[in-house]
Amino acid sequence: MCSIKIRPKKYLGQHFLIDKNIAKKIVCSLSFKGYSSVVEVGPGIGMLTQYLLKIKTLELFLIEIDVEAVNYLRQEFTFLKDHIIHADFLKWEPSITSFALIGNFPYNISSQILFRLLRYRNSVPECIGMFQKDMAQRIVGKHGSKIYGIISVLVQAFYEVEYLFTVNEKVFFPIPKVKSAIVRFRRKLSSLERTDESIFFKIVKSGFNHRRKILRNSLKPLSLSKSFYTMPILDKRAEELSVDEFINLSKSARYFS
Template sequence: MPDLPPLRDVIARHGLRARKSLGQNFLLDLNLTGRIARAAGVTPGMNVIEIGPGPGGLTRALLAAGAFVQAIEMDERCIGALSELGEAYPGQLTLHQGDALKVDVTTLCPAPRRIVANLPYNVATPLLLGWLRQVAAFDSFTLMFQKEVADRLLAEPGTKAYGRLAVITQWLCDVQREFNVDKAAFTPPPKIMSTVVTLTPRPAPLAPANWECLEKVTAAAFGQRRKMLRASLKPLNLDLEALGITPTARAEELPVEAFCTLARAIEYS
């Protein structure tokens, strides 16, 4: 492995003070970044897409594991540090400066491909939802979120965290909690704990449904989550009893499959 300088030295030399506006919290613990790469199942020759690499802590672990990394970084200050890392691993790292929300990452490298990233917290959820629209294009996603967002991804019916994000994500993917990451592992430390999760696309969605219709019904149901479904879904003119849905139930009580039933009813009504 190349003899690389400590990340703190790289940050100081390139003046990489984390910017709150970019949702930056740099991960400097190389034992931890190695653990993320292992959780993602990174092996030599694998195509990996990383979002927001910053000074390159996780990037080092991915490259050391032998991956070919496509890194998207919005902050031009980080490009110099990442370029040095690319020189240390010739041919393994390709940099793309820009906004990941505007990039079709499926065009960056051939399949099979995985996304492994410590996501910028301010855009983590919209990034994930964008990728889920192309879920079949990916082998897996191993991502770090704020713990409260990870809890929402993993939430089960009947819990406070269960909502639209859980329904959409679990409809398309198996979601696994890998481990929590203490805020002290970051520079600067965020206000709350983080969690690494792996999302593995299902061979087929949990139940048949149209994305737009599923979004519509979950928005109506969870937008008034304390109301009974007969009230929150009244504008959709659905015969809940005929669909096998208890009208007096609330949104958080329904499993993903039941929301798919409602979505199909909207689509074909």
């Protein structure tokens, strides 16, 4: 399985994992609790796939955009033929009601994958993802740090996130120029009840898009109620607020009327 039988494509951001021990470690990071289906994104040469198949209680689906990889996977895992889906994950509309997500995510679309995860969060109780190391650090970043931003707040509002381990660049083919890292996401009970989620997303994005400004100024374009802009917490900058403070701030927000 370690021999590369298909050509990695630069435009797809393909870097195939070729280390079996790392592959096992990634698969073992799943809890296998609360779901019976797993969706693997970008299986490539099937390095993770072979170990996911050892979990007999799981129904496995593979989403792969590369037609050459799809043909290879269908030959290698003939019994999975109907579960190997030739599609762009960013456009794929799942019909499965509950599933874990796992994959060596292409670095060039990792942010889009995270927003896709948030969109389908009610169906995805757990996710194990391979990211570029600096992206992984941003995902788990805490308030008060320079790496804390939009991705940190939005993801942590819905998932408990954990930086599991760093992955050396030499376990991939071709070898990337950066280190990678594995992050685990476990969905948490919603803390956004009685919150207008659209306002929450807008506050977070607007706050960090002007992160040098205090929030009272960066949030002015949202035209929220006059009483909202009198709140003392708006004297802070976005990076100073915790995820819970962003949520509580959003619960106090109302559009101007």
